[in-house]
Amino acid sequence: GGPVIIVGAGHGGYQVAASLRQAGFSERICLINDEAHLPYQRPPLSKAYIKGSAGPESLMFRPEKFYQDQKIELIAGRAASIDRAGHKVHLASGETLAYGHLVLATGARNRLLDLPNANLPDVRYLRILDDSEALRKIMPSKTRAVIIGAGFIGLEFAATARIKGLEVDVLELAPRVMARAVTSEVSEYFQERHREAGIRIHLGVQATSIEAEGGKVTGISLSDGQHLPADLVVVGVGVLPNIELAAEAGLPVAAGIIVDEYLATADPDISAIGDCALFASPRFGGSLRLESVQNATDHARCLAAKLTGDKKPYDSHPWFWSDQGDDKLQIAGLTTGYDRVVLRGDPAKKAFSAFCYHGDRLLGIESINRAGDHMFGRRLQGMDRSITPEQAADESFDLKSALA
Ligand code: FAD
Numbered sequence: 557g558g559p560v561i562i563v564g565a566g567h568g569g570y571q572v573a574a575s576l577r578q579a580g581f582s583e584r585i586c587l588i589n590d591e592a593h594l595p596y597q598r599p600p601l602s603k604a605y606i607k608g609s610a611g612p613e614s615l616m617f618r619p620e621k622f623y624q625d626q627k628i629e630l631i632a633g634r635a636a637s638i639d640r641a642g643h644k645v646h647l648a649s650g651e652t653l654a655y656g657h658l659v660l661a662t663g664a665r666n667r668l669l670d671l672p673n674a675n676l677p678d679v680r681y682l683r684i685l686d687d688s689e690a691l692r693k694i695m696p697s698k699t700r701a702v703i704i705g706a707g708f709i710g711l712e713f714a715a716t717a718r719i720k721g722l723e724v725d726v727l728e729l730a731p732r733v734m735a736r737a738v739t740s741e742v743s744e745y746f747q748e749r750h751r752e753a754g755i756r757i758h759l760g761v762q763a764t765s766i767e768a769e770g771g772k773v774t775g776i777s778l779s780d781g782q783h784l785p786a787d788l789v790v791v792g793v794g795v796l797p798n799i800e801l802a803a804e805a806g807l808p809v810a811a812g813i814i815v816d817e818y819l820a821t822a823d824p825d826i827s828a829i830g831d832c833a834l835f836a837s838p839r840f841g842g843s844l845r846l847e848s849v850q851n852a853t854d855h856a857r858c859l860a861a862k863l864t865g866d867k868k869p870y871d872s873h874p875w876f877w878s879d880q881g882d883d884k885l886q887i888a889g890l891t892t893g894y895d896r897v898v899l900r901g902d903p904a905k906k907a908f909s910a911f912c913y914h915g916d917r918l919l920g921i922e923s924i925n926r927a928g929d930h931m932f933g934r935r936l937q938g939m940d941r942s943i944t945p946e947q948a949a950d951e952s953f954d955l956k957s958a959l960a
Pocket of ligand 1: 563564565566567568569588589590591598599600601602633634635636661662663664682683684709798801829830831832846847848849850852875876877878879
């Protein structure tokens with residue numbers, strides 16, 4: 557019993573609070589929010605939001621009235637330390653909050669580029685609403701963007717910047733784009749599509765310096781000796797989970813805050829969810845840290861259920877999406893560790909799915925402009941079923957028959 561205090565008001569933190577009330581939790585709920593906005597959705601920051609003209613309210617999960625009606629106390633500020641013995645959180649403001657259960661939903665922060673001039677205003681990142689706002693504001697005065705890192709966020713931004721009329725170069729150290737997350741078939745498709753759109757993708761290279769004059773960026777030098785002119789640099793080289801608050805309180809951390817399959821840390825009164833959590837997964841036979849809305853939201857629901865008396869191990873199926881230009885990528889399952897890829901549909905027709913197998917076991921499906929395949933994959937996984945590689949490759953095989 558006792559109050560639930562939630563540190564971080566992103567996707568995970570917001571959802572725990574909302575789900576607790578939905579399940580009838582009647583004690584105090586505080587949501588500690590270190591951003592100067594009501595809790596909001598992050599995915600549009602590198603997609604529709606940066607392209608459009610909608611205001612920040614278009615991103616909010618709920619209006620302010622929701623928090624008042626639901627008695628969810630939004631507390632502006634930062635959690636500075638945890639007093640585990642006293643069951644208290646100290647905020648940077650000096651305020652102290654007592655908890656019955658503490659939820660760490662601190663998310664992740666951008667890995668920073670470690671180069672001289674990387675702190676100039678023309679060098680930007682994309683994590684929070686203020687980043688997206690700032691980019692939206694400066695983009696009209698820019699002509700040449702260099703994007704460092706061809707992950708989801710870098711490529712989403714690249715596509716948008718190109719549509720907005722900028723010259724765009726993307727630098728990637730790996731031999732293909734999104735290499736950590738998707739099959740080479742899907743990487744190649746997107747490389748081709750971005751090139752068709754006029755984006756120059758440089759693979760196997762690193763930025764070695766940022767040139768500037770009078771505080772303004774003029775270009776980037778690459779490890780292969782090339783020099784690219786630029787007046788805007790956007791960095792998307794991954795994130796670091798925010799584990800320090802937990803670590804300083806003596807909780808075990810590694811590549812995330814270590815939690816068990818119930819999302820509890822070593823202290824049963826403290827849980828961690830979302831991007832910051834390295835969670836035990838019996839299904840995947842190890843520890844995982846995922847960065848997705850699905851993961852943060854389903855963690856939150858699982859934890860809220862546990863705190864209201866319905867304790868079950870976390871066992872949701874991962875899924876993900878990314879919008880790049882006109883293409884929509886959707887991933888059902890976790891495709892890492894595959895040894896066989898079967899294509900359904902035709903990349904030349906801009907609609908196909910990569911079914912990823914380990915042996916005969918279907919790990920996941922990466923779909924491009926094939927929402928039906930994606931939904932099929934999620935339903936199939938929900939039923940713990942599979943189809944054979946031969947069935948996947950055979951367009952005349954009726955997917956629905958596998959769900960019957
Ligand atoms: P976050 O949403 O990051 O929230 C954590 C919050 O905690 C932040 O507000 C942070 O400031 C705050 N915080 C940290 N420390 C403290 C402290 N000590 N005190 C108080 N507050 C603190 N996922 C998808 O599935 N699909 C997408 O298309 C997609 N697109 C994305 C695009 C962008 C630009 C970004 C940045 C992310 C995208 N993601 C996408 C990932 C997704 O947004 C994250 O996985 C998700 O937000 C994780 O939720 P979270 O609650 O764990 O962390």
